[in-house]
Amino acid sequence: MPIKIPDNLPAKEILNQENIFTMDESVAYHQDIRPLRIALLNLMPTKETTETQLLRLIGNTPLQVEFVLLHPKTHTSKNTSLEHLDMFYKTFDDIKDEKLDGMIITGAPVEQMEFEDVNYWEELTQILEWSKQNVTSTLHICWAAQAGLYHHFGVRKYGLDKKMFGVFPHTVTVPNTKLLRGFDEVFNVPQSRHTDITRADIERCPELEILSESEDSGVYIVATKDGKHIFVTGHSEYDACSLKWEYDRDVAKGLPIDIPNNYYPNNDPSRQPYNTWRAHANLLFSNWLNYYVYQETPFELTTHINESFASSQL
Numbered sequence: 001m002p003i004k005i006p007d008n009l010p011a012k013e014i015l016n017q018e019n020i021f022t023m024d025e026s027v028a029y030h031q032d033i034r035p036l037r038i039a040l041l042n043l044m045p046t047k048e049t050t051e052t053q054l055l056r057l058i059g060n061t062p063l064q065v066e067f068v069l070l071h072p073k074t075h076t077s078k079n080t081s082l083e084h085l086d087m088f089y090k091t092f093d094d095i096k097d098e099k100l101d102g103m104i105i106t107g108a109p110v111e112q113m114e115f116e117d118v119n120y121w122e123e124l125t126q127i128l129e130w131s132k133q134n135v136t137s138t139l140h141i142c143w144a145a146q147a148g149l150y151h152h153f154g155v156r157k158y159g160l161d162k163k164m165f166g167v168f169p170h171t172v173t174v175p176n177t178k179l180l181r182g183f184d185e186v187f188n189v190p191q192s193r194h195t196d197i198t199r200a201d202i203e204r205c206p207e208l209e210i211l212s213e214s215e216d217s218g219v220y221i222v223a224t225k226d227g228k229h230i231f232v233t234g235h236s237e238y239d240a241c242s243l244k245w246e247y248d249r250d251v252a253k254g255l256p257i258d259i260p261n262n263y264y265p266n267n268d269p270s271r272q273p274y275n276t277w278r279a280h281a282n283l284l285f286s287n288w289l290n291y292y293v294y295q296e297t298p299f300e301l302t303t304h305i306n307e308s309f310a311s312s313q314l
């Protein structure tokens with residue numbers, strides 16, 4: 001949240017140099033406040049688990065959030081009941097004439113397919129196009145990050161020889177980035193994917209900036225310089241046991257899978273894993289909600305979002 005301080009307090013200049021957001025009293029008096037409208041486009045088969053994980057993070061804010069659940073209408077879900085979808089979910093058709101303050105698009109277990117072979121690809125590309133004009137900021141997670149980078153910027157994904165699987169140390173690449181405000185210099189993030197994007201491909205796109213990466217697991221967060229599109233390759237939303245569950249599943253199926261890196265105490269899969277990334281997951285989502293959504297979105301959501309979007313410095 002912005003700090004409201006007297007207009008002439010000397011600390012203001014120091015905090016502004018550190019990119020800490022302060023608000024003059026005069027501006028604060030004129031600030032209009034309303035609930036934020038955030039959609040979750042849930043592409044995961046395990047929809048109820050993902051809803052809970054993301055709501056836990058989005059709920060950690062003093063801001064009021066109206067949460068809209070979306071699923072792709074061109075995909076028939078095998079693992080989520082129709083009853084659940086009918087009761088709680090909408091489709092793009094229901095909201096395409098509206099505007100959103102923010103949208104989160106989840107991962108999906110389709111990363112080893114060509115994008116065009118995913119049966120809801122056409123619908124997803126329509127949503128991605130629509131998001132440019134109708135959503136203040138969109139956060140893409142894991143496969144959705146690859147899909148968004150491919151659709152918007154032509155950035156490819158590459159198959160990995162071995163699954164990137166475990167909890168890896170990451171660093172902040174751009175100092176004073178608002179999205180990573182308050183992060184430690186080194187922090188943990190779960191990664192669980194068979195494919196990768198490269199720094200070289202991203203550097204070819206002048207609109208994009210790499211905000212965080214890992215020596216071991218590569219690029220973590222990429223954003224457009226205006227903050228409208230954020231691409232996160234890891235799974236900071238995962239619960240302590242999500243990687244364990246995936247590991248046990250793959251072992252039971254006889255798939256070639258290593259013990260997740262840096263996860264179990266003493267690397268022993270019979271022991272209960274610790275969650276060592278929760279604090280940063282909470283910071284990532286609250287920074288996104290505050291600096292990229294709440295501070296940027298127009299009070300009248302019907303206003304053309306691109307016009308209202310100030311040239312924010314990340």
Ligand SMILES: CC(=O)SCCNC(=O)CCNC(=O)[C@H](O)C(C)(C)COP(=O)(O)OP(=O)(O)OC[C@H]1O[C@@H](n2cnc3c(N)ncnc32)[C@H](O)[C@@H]1OP(=O)(O)O
Nearest residue numbers: 044045076077078079080107108109111118119142143193
């Ligand atoms: C890289 C990332 O983004 S990581 C995020 C993905 N991780 C996870 O989903 C972890 C949890 N999921 C799982 O473990 C498994 O998908 C399970 C256990 C739920 C089901 O696995 P299986 O029985 O082997 O596969 P199943 O045939 O049910 O298909 C799994 C999912 O793949 C997706 N899928 C498969 N083929 C296609 C296709 N052609 N087009 C689009 N989606 C497809 C669907 O999401 C499907 O589930 P859904 O219909 O409920 O949405």
Ligand SMILES: N[C@@H](CCO)C(=O)O
Nearest residue numbers: 109110111192193246
């Ligand atoms: N996190 C995913 C990767 C596959 O897309 C899983 O293990 O299910």
